Amino acid sequence: MTDVNRLAEMIQSASAITILTGAGVSTASGIPDFRSANGLWMEDRSREYYMSNRYFSKNPIDFWKKYKEIFRIKLLQNYEPNAVHTFIKDLEKIKKNIFVITQNVDGLHKAAGSREIIEYHGSLDTASCPVCGTKVSFDQILKEDVPHCINVSCGSIVRPDIVLFGDPILKHNEAERCVQSSDLLITLGTSLQVSPFNLLPEYAVYDCGIPAAIVNRELTVMDSLFSCKIHGDLSETILELGREVF
Incomplete structure (x- = not known):
């Protein structure tokens, strides 16, 4: 079984999924x-x-x-949503409760039509x-x-x-509530360098006891938290994952 197969099974078994997204999700849109x-x-x-x-x-x-x-x-x-934004939106079509918590300020998850979005660092709009x-x-x-x-x-x-440098983060508690109500956490396209956003995977695994997966081009310092790790091109991985899930 490949890592993509494993992640597909994790998605199919979950009813509520929190998805953390970072800059790597938007690079295919030219950002x-x-x-x-x-x-x-x-x-x-x-x-x-x-x-x-x-x-x-x-x-x-x-x-x-x-x-x-x-x-x-x-x-x-x-800028327009890309295949990753569309994949996340399409998970709602197979009766998954999806909570998107994004570091991105570009508004592309909204443009793609995702329903439940926390713009953790605000919006450029x-x-x-x-x-x-x-x-x-x-x-x-x-x-x-x-x-x-x-x-x-x-x-x-x-x-x-x-959120500018020096500003407080106002949406962290709301983000934690999404994690609490989920049975899977997926992290996409973020190096997890920015705190307190990078505390959410740890909160999911240690405090909430839910499995976590990561897809990112590069290794991160928090990879040990994730039971499923995929390192490579995010867009290519999502296309492969989509063929397994849908």
Whole structure:
């Protein structure tokens, strides 16, 4: 039995599945992996400084310039879900309860139609006014070099709805509740370097006693947690897995 066969059997036996996704899920859609061995974050570590809550507060105009460059905001509307997003959505069609917990901020799980999604680090699709709380759409973000609140009585520079460096993680407890209600955890396309997201597999295995599987191009420091490990191209693995599952 191959590892793909084994994962297919694990999926078929489960009724509720939590799927953790990282940057590797979106690379086939043309979105760069920021944290892989050759990722964009490795090119310039000052990105973490510029993408921080502190820098936004200090220099919101330059923050927005760098934010749009780093996240390629003008190109975001051209990205489409790929076979991995579709596979996750299609698991719902075979009566599986699927909870997606994603590190990605690109909105592609929503675009693919998945029903239960926790955007653990937020979304690039919107921004919010730090003064009055008004939401700003992606179209408005594109319209202005430095987006401002659309509330005419306010007009403050808005803040993107993603978790910046220095921000607290607000959705971890919600993510743990999804894990608690599942009988399988699958991790796709993440190196599991970022905390506290990387605590979720450990929580699943040790605290909840559910099996866990990982599919990732590279080995991770947390591989020992997983009873099924597949290292290789994620898109190719998912296509093979789809032939087994559906």
